[in-house]
Amino acid sequence: MLDVMKNDIYDLEKINLSDLKAVGEKAIALSQLSQQGYNIPSGIVVGSQVLEAILSQENDSIWQRIQKLDLNDYETLKATADQISHHIETQSLDQEWCQQLYQIMTVWETNHIIFRPSLVFPDQSVSVSGLLTSYCSQCDLKAIEFGLKKVWKSLFSASSLFYWQQQGISWNKLGLAVIIQRIESAIASGILEVNPQQWQIKAVRGLGYSLVRGESLPETYKINPHHHTIESHQLGYQTRIYSLDASLQITSPQTEVETEILTSQQLSQLINLAAKLQATVNQNFSCEWTFFPQENSFQLYLTQFSAQVTMFKPSASSSLIVKGLGVARGRVTGKVYLVGKDDDRAFPTGSILVTKSITTDNLPLVKSAGGLVTESGGMTSHGAILARELNIPAVVGAKGAIEALQGETEVTLDGDQGEVLRPSQGEKTRDERKIDVNPPRDSSVLATQLMVNVSQSDRAIALSQLPVDGVGLLRSDLMLLPLLREKPLSTWLSSHREAFSQRLASLIAQFADAFFPRPIFYRSTDWLTLQQQDVSLLGIRGTYSYVKDSDFFSAQTFALRYLQHQGYYNINLILPFVRTVEEVKFCKKLLTEIGLEKSCQMWIMAEVPSVIYLLDEYLKVGIEGIAIGTNDLTQLLLGVDREKGEFGDQYNECHPAVLQALKTLIEKAREGGISCSICGQGVVLYPELVEKLVGWGVTGISVEESGINTVYNLIARSEKRILLEAARNHLNQK
Structure with missing residues (x-):
């Protein structure tokens, strides 16, 4: 029987910064927001020391076994993952301690709870998206031990072991806490991304599983952060809705899959939330939100928060030079080459090619370019098609680009925003192309x-x-x-x-x-x-x-x-x-x-x-x-x-x-x-x-x-x- 104590449990609303090594960055962020008056679903945190105690019961050091893994030997990798998983599975938690957890949850008056991982690791810039598992279940005593172990085991899956080793991450610095919160069937859920240039709101019906799993295309709003007005609105496409009953249910929409999800009142609440959070956090961030039903209305809750989000954060010295239509995703900084102006010099591989349009003369340059800017063209123009095929960021329809970029030696090209900017001081040449390397999630044989x-x-x-x-x-x-x-x-x-x-x-x-x-x-x-x-x-x-x-x-x-x-x-x-x-x-x-x-x-x-x-x-x-x-x-x-x-x-x-x-x-x-x-x-x-x-x-x-x-x-x-x-x-x- 594993010896765990009451002080291994933390109230999500009362966590201090000194608890970071026990509860992880995710729990700290939610607790700090809760203490500042933001709506966070009621919750507790099981500290990382509980998993550490479980692993210490293993005679043969798990850490030593992992460090010796050969990443190219998948069978050994999988066998090691299975051994660790079995060890965690066979450890019994103290039932009085589990009863203690359950007593806390009964105060929440909820039928369902969710177990979320909160990684304890010094380098918070490391992305663990998709590696660690969340688990949703009914709120009862039997579910507690099962849910905790399910999250703990995800730290040692074969894919996780491969990732940690490949990244050269020291295992003795890793820890995993578990956040347990109440959860309800949702009206709508989504993601809010905020930076000084633009706010983006993504929404799906029901719980957010279909969005984070990539199973739906969300309704998307782009908001002007200065005037709080809608810059663009795109309807989503959703064929799966997640809700809660006896377990996590998946249903298909009974109406059109392409309809508006957010009401004007809900959108207004999210815009106000973005403004308030931006003033509080004072940096780029991303958060997950949910509208839970409340009698005849609804209540907005924050369920996840991260200040480490891959958004462009311009410095004071960055400035927009020319704008067009972004037609090939990605962001790159490189030297400028103007067709018609720089023809007397060699084209440096990886440069930003700026031209009026794509012709037989400049095609070979496009194939060696790091990015493309054309003065003419639209989303389906030949320049746009070629850029997407070559996987280089591109902006088309940038009127006056050749003239505007004369005298610029280096620029930053943003194919997502359709912008060409003067790079900030000290910004080095870089390439952040958006490459879809993930296989289709559905393995069906298609008739079409x-x-x-x-x-x-x-x-x-x-x-x-x-x-x-x-x-x-x-x-x-x-x-x-x-x-x-x-x-x-x-x-x-x-x-x-x-x-x-x-x-x-x-x-x-x-x-x-x-x-x-x-x-x-x-x-x-x-x-x-x-x-x-x-x-x-x-x-x-x-x-x-x-x-x-x-x-x-x-x-x-x-x-x-x-x-x-x-x-x-x-x-x-x-x-x-x-x-x-x-x-x-x-x-x-x-x-x-x-x-x-x-x-x-x-x-x-x-x-x-x-x-x-x-x-x-x-x-x-x-x-x-x-x-x-x-x-x-x-x-x-x-x-x-x-x-x-x-x-x-x-x-x-x-x-x-x-x-x-x-x-x-x-x-x-x-x-x-x-x-x-x-x-x-x-x-x-x-x-x-x-x-x-x-x-x-x-x-x-x-x-x-x-x-x-x-x-x-x-x-x-x-x-x-x-x-x-x-x-x-x-x-x-x-």
Whole structure:
């Protein structure tokens, strides 16, 4: 029997700073806020000395055993974790001490309690997000010992052991206290992030599990900290709601998954809380909050607090130089290189490339850049697409950037906020790119194909390792730019036509080989010449350009035929920006003459609104699928040029007209017995689209690399929801 004492229990409302080594930073923060009048759920803390006493019962020193672990030997790592877990499990806690804990909890008059870990470690900057386990249970005597042990064991899971060792953290400095608090079913929960430049409020229905586990996209408000006004508001997307009954329950919303969560009164309370906390804490912070029901109203509580949050905290010497639209996430500080001004000097790798737009001349520079700033463009412009594919922070639509940055030797580029700033004094060159390295949380096999959009051949092998069904859009325009930098297109076609086709074939083959036998959909070039400047949206482009001059298209089809002869039967063709049935007939005839075999499916991009009305005619020509390009379709339906950043607020892929067009195209494709995929940024910008698309019967969704994991989970949940509704309807009919 483990000997524990009453002084191992701390009242959360009365903890002193001198108790830090026993209760941990998380408990100290909550206690200090409680003592200053903030609403914190009632709680107690079981000090870290209790776990220390449990571990001291082990004859063979646990610390020595851990220090000798080989991180590459997973079996030994897992065995050690299991041994420690078993040791903790078999230790019996003093029942009088447990009864003491329970007596304290009965005063709270709650049916449920939550056990939260509070790490004791000198370096509070170390992130332990996702490593340590919280546990929710009914408030009864039997649950106390089980809940404490569940949290304690999480400190020694295989993933935790690996992390502590990899970080070189000394085990004799580690400790773990456990916060026990009352918890109720919540109306809404979320996260409040505060810095001097912006406040951000994220909210989900019910308890916050769906948010912290990444199972939902929260309703998000961005608040101006000076005027307390809403700068932007984005609806969330939630298919799971956590509540409390006999245990932690998961339910699906009975209404639309995309609705407002916070009332105006609740939002006002959160804004007031942010203002009050900022004055109290006087530094950047993040906190978790919950609205618990209270009779006919609600009460706002703080449940977690951290002043160590990865937000930008500008110093007095930082200043905004130019602002645009942030289109590729991350933050980087580097030397400035102005296209058109600095062309006489070598481009330093990792520099911030500043240009009017992306051209054949500056593409190689983009691939070596640490960040990108363009004066033109929007969220779906070529510069934005390329930056996201290369995973470099980018700001587009930054008017006057070249002039504004003359004389600047080094700047900080913030792709999240869309800002280019003068770095603070002493700030070193750094790179904080946002890379999604976590696998999809849902391991379901998808019925809807998930594919990737790509253009850079050096990414082929890495992308083939993603959980995708192939390449849904191989962007030829961007892929060909390096070749056109070597020679003008006219020179390639007039004097080196065969070499051009061979070089193109070798580029496509890198994808065909890496993904084989998964399909590759090569979209042929959209422009008559990729070296055009300031091309009109409605100019000579797409299949119309093939009719005007077929040489370029013909050279591409010869490359595809060559690959077929090499055994790559996973390559298919998508015709871009189709305006008329006659254009498709022309291309079909050319493919037949060249001898491209039937294994190469011919699809068309559904970008021009007339396709909605002429799809039956295209089916008669022999197309085998359509790829809906939401970027062009949206701008043509709404009359908004996506390359013009000033129209960003009007460019909306969830506009009712766009939704009706998508629904009609998908349903007509199903009726015609052909495949229908979506290729565009819309499903990433507007995740609520996914459930609609899956419900209408889309056969595939193709997105950029950065959106794969998010869209994978959205598709999986949408398909499960459809199956659940079908099962309910079937039961109701019985």
